[in-house]
Amino acid sequence: MGNPRRIVNPHGTGASTQVMAAGIALKPMTRGAVEVSTGQRTEAADQEFSAVVEAHRLQIFRFLLASTRDIDLAETLTQECFLKAHRNWSSFRGDSSAMTWLMRIAINLEKDHWRNRRMQFWRHTRTNSVDLDEASEWLPSGERSAEQQMLAREQVGHVWKAVEGLSGRQRTVFLLRYVEDQELSEIAQATGLSEGTVKAHLSRALGKVRAHLRGKP
Amino acid sequence: MRMGANFENEDRGLGVDAELGEALKNFRSNVHAWGEAEYGRARQVKTVHELSWRVAAGWALGCVLAAGSVTGALYERHHQRELQKIAAAERAARQQKLEAEQRASKEDEDLLAKVDSDVSREVPSAMEPLAQLMSENEAQ
Numbered sequence: 001m002g003n004p005r006r007i008v009n010p011h012g013t014g015a016s017t018q019v020m021a022a023g024i025a026l027k028p029m030t031r032g033a034v035e036v037s038t039g040q041r042t043e044a045a046d047q048e049f050s051a052v053v054e055a056h057r058l059q060i061f062r063f064l065l066a067s068t069r070d071i072d073l074a075e076t077l078t079q080e081c082f083l084k085a086h087r088n089w090s091s092f093r094g095d096s097s098a099m100t101w102l103m104r105i106a107i108n109l110e111k112d113h114w115r116n117r118r119m120q121f122w123r124h125t126r127t128n129s130v131d132l133d134e135a136s137e138w139l140p141s142g143e144r145s146a147e148q149q150m151l152a153r154e155q156v157g158h159v160w161k162a163v164e165g166l167s168g169r170q171r172t173v174f175l176l177r178y179v180e181d182q183e184l185s186e187i188a189q190a191t192g193l194s195e196g197t198v199k200a201h202l203s204r205a206l207g208k209v210r211a212h213l214r215g216k217p
Numbered sequence: 218m219r220m221g222a223n224f225e226n227e228d229r230g231l232g233v234d235a236e237l238g239e240a241l242k243n244f245r246s247n248v249h250a251w252g253e254a255e256y257g258r259a260r261q262v263k264t265v266h267e268l269s270w271r272v273a274a275g276w277a278l279g280c281v282l283a284a285g286s287v288t289g290a291l292y293e294r295h296h297q298r299e300l301q302k303i304a305a306a307e308r309a310a311r312q313q314k315l316e317a318e319q320r321a322s323k324e325d326e327d328l329l330a331k332v333d334s335d336v337s338r339e340v341p342s343a344m345e346p347l348a349q350l351m352s353e354n355e356a357q
Contacts, residue, residue: 066252199231
């Protein structure tokens with residue numbers, strides 16, 4: 001009965017069929033394994049999806065937050081992303097990791113949001129974007145001195161400024177790489193671009209970041 | 218952090234040097250710290266109840282405004298008609314009064330003319346020769 005669905009934990013071995021999230025452990029699950037009755041199957045799928053939500057919600061939210069710098073919008077888009085994922089969960093074949101699949105949905109939702117906003121500019125012109133300086137404030141103190149903290153904050157501010165000036169695609173690729181630590185192949189899958197194109201976008205984005213860091217934007 | 222050998226190789230290929238790498242690491246820490254702080258923060262959620270109440274209030278206000286506009290327009294129209302009726306009645310009364318006055322003055326003029334002609338034509342018989350003389354003189 002079709003391909004067995006595998007949930008791949010991107011932070012684990014990469015091919016695990018178990019998801020450990022927030023204390024929830026799922027047994028290896030395939031469509032055949034849960035085919036006892038329709039009720040049980042639905043319950044198992046829901047449980048499986050809940051585990052995926054628990055495992056990836058923060059990452060999706062974080063990516064959307066960095067991408068939009070709007071907390072409410074990031075929250076809304078995250079909810080929409082998981083709602084859409086839940087509706088289409090049965091059609092997810094497990095060709096890519098659940099994270100890559102979710103990220104693709106999030107990227108498309110963000111794109112749609114900006115497109116709709118451009119088309120319906122008279123409806124909602126208010127933006128809640130967090131100020132760049134305010135966004136740069138967030139840094140774990142760790143074992144740094146006050147001076148190192150200040151330097152780090154300054155660097156982060158420059159990177160934020162560079163990110164603000166990137167095109168939509170460059171920003172997406174850059175954030176997936178340097179915030180979500182994704183490899184080029186994963187970024188290519190999530191964005192639907194070829195690896196070469198991803199590399200080109202990343203290279204341009206890094207060039208702009210470098211220029212900002214050197215004070216020559 | 219999941220930066221394996223492959224990741225580092227790819228970064229080297231992209232020309233990420235130590236300075237840029239440090240900045241990117243700080244940026245990553247910044248976004249992670251911010252994301253975790255905002256993710257854990259309780260947010261006010263708009264309930265459906267609150268939303269529906271607002272929608273209902275909006276509709277009610279809209280209906281009241283629409284009804285007010287229609288009522289106002291109808292009242293204004295009615296008021297204008299009343300004013301027009303009063304003005305027409307006043308015009309008609311003025312016209313009638315004028316016509317009556319004109320009629321009365323014409324009757325007076327006719328009466329005076331009749332009296333004049335009657336008076337001028339009826340000369341006493343004793344004065345008849347004198348009247349003839351006057352008319353002959355006028356002819357000459």
